[in-house]
Amino acid sequence: MMQENSSIHLGVSPTNLADANVSPCPEGEDQAPQPVRFSVHPVTLKFEDVWYSIEIESRQGGMSRTIVSGVSGTARPGELLAMLGPSGSGKTTLLTALGGRLPGKITGSITYNGQALSSGMKRRTGFVAQDDALYPHLTVLETLTYAALLKLPSSLTRREKAEQAEMVAAELGLTRCGNSIIGGPLLRGISGGERKRVSIGQEMLVNPSLLLLDEPTSGLDSTTAHRIVATLRCLARGGRTVVTTIHQPSTRLFRMFHKLVVLSEGSPIYSGAAAPAMDYFASIGYEPGFNFVNPADFLLDLANGVTPDPRHEDDDENHGKQEHHLDDLQSTKQFLIYSYKKNLQPLLKEEIRQQDQHNSRKSSLSSSRCSDNQWTNNWWLQFKVLLSRGLKERKHESYSGLRMFQVISVSIISGLLWWHSDANHIQDQVGLLFFFSIFWGFFPLFNAIFVFPLERPIIVRERSSGMYRLSSYYIARMVGDLPMELVLPTIFVTITYWMGGLKPSLLTFALTLAVVLLNVLVAQSLGLALGAVLMDVKQATTLSSVLMLVFLLVSGYYIQHIPMFIDWLRYISFSQYCYRLLVGVQYSENEVYECGFGSGSCRAYDFPAIKYLHIHNMALDVAALVLMLVGYRVLTYVALRLGHQR
Structure with a gap:
């Protein structure tokens, strides 16, 4: 012995x-x-x-x-x-x-x-x-x-x-x-x-x-x-x-x-x-x-x-x-x-x-003789290692040729469809802004659903052996997602915005891009939360499809007279807040467009599709999106914590 x-x-x-x-x-x-x-x-x-x-x-x-x-x-x-x-x-x-x-x-x-x-x-x-x-x-x-x-x-x-x-x-x-x-x-x-x-x-x-x-x-x-x-x-x-x-x-x-x-x-x-x-x-x-x-x-x-x-x-x-x-x-x-x-x-x-x-x-x-200290490394070291590993692993998927082709091809096609539209084609421009909110709601949400169900075996094995804290893994995952998830929408908006003839202003473009990126993070947060709570890809995909369909319908583009008993759905739709912000950024309150056959001009805010949105305080829309972002992320962490304890 x-x-x-x-x-x-x-x-x-x-x-x-x-x-x-x-x-x-x-x-x-x-x-x-x-x-x-x-x-x-x-x-x-x-x-x-x-x-x-x-x-x-x-x-x-x-x-x-x-x-x-x-x-x-x-x-x-x-x-x-x-x-x-x-x-x-x-x-x-x-x-x-x-x-x-x-x-x-x-x-x-x-x-x-x-x-x-x-x-x-x-x-x-x-x-x-x-x-x-x-x-x-x-x-x-x-x-x-x-x-x-x-x-x-x-x-x-x-x-x-x-x-x-x-x-x-x-x-x-x-x-x-x-x-x-x-x-x-x-x-x-x-x-x-x-x-x-x-x-x-x-x-x-x-x-x-x-x-x-x-x-x-x-x-x-x-x-x-x-x-x-x-x-x-x-x-x-x-x-x-x-x-x-x-x-x-x-x-x-x-x-x-x-x-x-x-x-x-x-x-x-x-x-x-x-x-x-x-x-x-x-x-x-x-x-x-x-x-x-x-x-x-x-x-x-x-x-x-x-x-x-x-x-x-x-x-x-x-x-x-x-x-x-x-x-x-x-x-x-x-x-x-x-x-x-x-x-x-x-x-x-x-x-x-x-x-x-x-x-x-x-x-x-x-x-x-053996120390019962639970962790062999401090939180910061765990975070750095997990961040480095996550970036190296996920870059192959996030920047795969298929995904790059998907995003760039859709951006070019949509840019050609809305080629050089101007403020006089306000219905077309509003449709493009709505497309921004919907596409960059669906795309990141469905990608995020798969994250934790697929990584669960690795998380369970590594956490069971005491390799790292759940918080260090989660924060590293969230930080690592930023370059992975925000690069492609930036490319998309850059191509489509200028091809589509939206307002030729760098400030307006920057604000539009910021709203889309915030929308991407909120949609991704909802996808992560659904995946972490259900831990079943089929169930999460089905539920997310229903949610996104509801958000699509109540965002204010298709239906402008929603019955009172179901009108509350608008307030839980992140797509609605994104759509309102995009329209509010694109058009000023005093901006006009040609509303007749050469007979005069009308205020953009009086256009029916815009007037219904009630764009008065965009700060509240930003606050709603930020609240959803934080809420969904906290819900995801709590679901992961409870799931690991089961």
Whole structure:
């Protein structure tokens, strides 16, 4: 066993890799920089009689469903514990509970060196979800470097953190693809195995004492899966405690596991060392009917209640015995659960109690050495890193060729349609101003809806590991949106304004542009709020379509005599305030236009479409838009805060 205060290399020394069955940890082809050295505080994970239930709705009313029932086990430093079981057996739920990330009430005992989960322990726990939540446009090294800047303590310099990221990439075999983008469903990037190693690398940056992984081999070929599990075993040998769920490992993967927990419908049927698992099941009457069988397949068949021995199916006597078991205990699953409770559970609980008694003094010393300060970096540093990362990631989307073509083409077409209209074509000019308010209401609103639902997996993962405050992320996101969201409307207005023949005044143009940009920010704020509150793209898109249609109709361009009982909708329409401001900026109170066939002039404010708007105090319209801007942004933050706590 390693000493608690020993300084350990982030990776695994080649001298420790003595097991012939396991390949060494992947190493980079290039010489890696000298790593920053961290202390590994070995963690013994113990969970005893863990239960977890959820409330579900049914036609008969609310009812409770047990997901995990009475699971116990231990995992020590240097051990790789695997959780096996069919789909829906509770593996991921149990793993999430062990990582302290499961909402709701968990009964039973989960301890880390004999202590309950603290913020310091949570920060030393790495959690790799089944789905890789990564930014698609960042490269491998950029992803790891930004994670290092956020996760590693502020006592390290920026260069030392970058070196740590490069060293992790080298030790996980990611050097060759370091400058390749991560990619996504619509963007070609690195392979699935490399993505999984990047996810592991993000957690390894702080040299976690406890590493939890959910289905790390899911969707990978056998060779890549073997390399991932070999890497995990190597990481365990460095003094870490590694726990992983795995669905259907091959024989050579199964031999890498030190310990095993097998679940059947949330209940354990085995928990202990992996090597004697087959002997245990043979001792209670279940053994494969042939010599060469994948132990994992055999255990999964048992967890499903299937007896895999074909001789049992052909032999009437054995079949009769099996039916006797089923009659007495109702099913194979129940017999296996009963056997576990009778044979393994007492021994396991006794082992846990002996370890608690033996390590209580040592555990308290180890726990006291770790600071429980919630954040490793101050707010300002988190803000700067998140702002830099956001700008680098989103510039590819905001300034994509397709979006640039969309905006510029619409601006040119609209400029040609309103080509050199003048004040005598006041109806046309008012229509152009209304088009400004509507187009730059719809466009930013629908783009903003997707922001938080799509980024939610990344936010949840990073916030759960204590990488940054929600406020620093949110402010960085809002500030980063300014250059991303305001450049295209500026280009649009610049082109269309002068082509459309609006008032040739730089001041009027500047005010028009300012109103449109304020309208863009309000529309974006509403989109962000809808996305954050609903966290469902389909629902948010449907609701926003209804809202924008209502705002379009009540803005004062199409309908000028709205019934009193529904007239209040005008006051919640940001499009109406934008439209009134654009018209008020464009026409002065004493401005005239030719209102007849050469018979005279009329005041612009007497034009029916303008007169209905009642443009008397534009300061109130500006105040209404600013109030909406602030209100929607605050609502978005509150929704994100409450959503993270659920």
